Amino acid sequence: MIKLMRQEIRRIFKSKFLYITIGIGVFFTLWLLVDQLAETKETQEMIEKYGTIKMGLYYPDSLYNHFIGLDYWHKQPQTLYMLFPLLASIPYASSYCSEKKSGYLKVMLTRIDRKVYYISKFISVFFSGFITIISILIISLIISMMFYPMLNPEPITSQFPVAIGNSMFKTLFIEHPMCYILLYIIIDSIFFGLTSLISLAISTITNRIFVATVSSTIVFYIFAFIMSSLKMYTHSPAVYLIPYQPFEGIKIHVIILHCLVILLLCGAQFIFKEAKKDVL
Secondary structure, three states, X not given: OHHHHHHHHHHHHHOHHHHHXXXXXXXXXXXXXXXXXXXXHHHHHHHHHHHHHHHXXXXXXXXXXXXXXXXXXXXXXXXXHHHHHHHHHOOXXXXXXXXXXHOHHHHHHOOOOHHHHHHHHXXXXXXXXXXXXXXXXXXXXHHHHOOOOOOOOOHHHOOOHHHOOOOOOHHHHHHOHHHHHHHHHHHHHHHHHHHHHHHHHHOOOOOOHHHHHHHHHHHHHHHHHHHHHOOOHHHOHHHHOOOOOOOOOOOHHHHHHHHHHHHHHHHXXXXXXXXXXXXX
């Protein structure tokens, strides 16, 4: 299995789609940065012209409200997080579908144990989604750190939504904001890595690569729509995966539960059901 896993991981890193999706994420980061720096410059010019008294209470720009996951004002973060389910699936989630169509799957299953192949594919698809999202967010964080100071969040300024109300990991954000960002990056990367498994599971019932690739995004937003319709906003992944936490009351156990459900359902469909098929 280790040898096959290495082969799968090499294929992931050789895929041009991995770098295209990371590039898309970095594009949104740079686009956001241009807008942020323009606004920062405009604010500084107004302070120099009118003074801090006429400008009112002003708190210097901080990394902790300009990092793309904590920026709650601009459209770029919202758009990027909406695209994350798709970006996580593009690099490798449809690889099983491609291997079925090309005949590569039949060749592989004559050489190795079926379960070894299916488990390796399952892990590698998760890894592809994980590495895509974590790469985008880490690069975004580094870019933001190059332009904004690590000025600790001050709750009374109302510029840090996480520091207000009943937010998840609120104390961690106030006392150790960098740890909060890194923790949320890991949470998001794991979750979107798991959503890519939905595309893998759907690829067992379709030979259409496009359908397999977008299926995880469709399922993601159908579930988010249902939660919103039921007014269970904090149970919607479209809400609780955003680091600035648009709604109060998000709970980590809800996120963990949803991760386990995705893992078990996709694992049951792909590893246990698909691997038992006698005919491909």
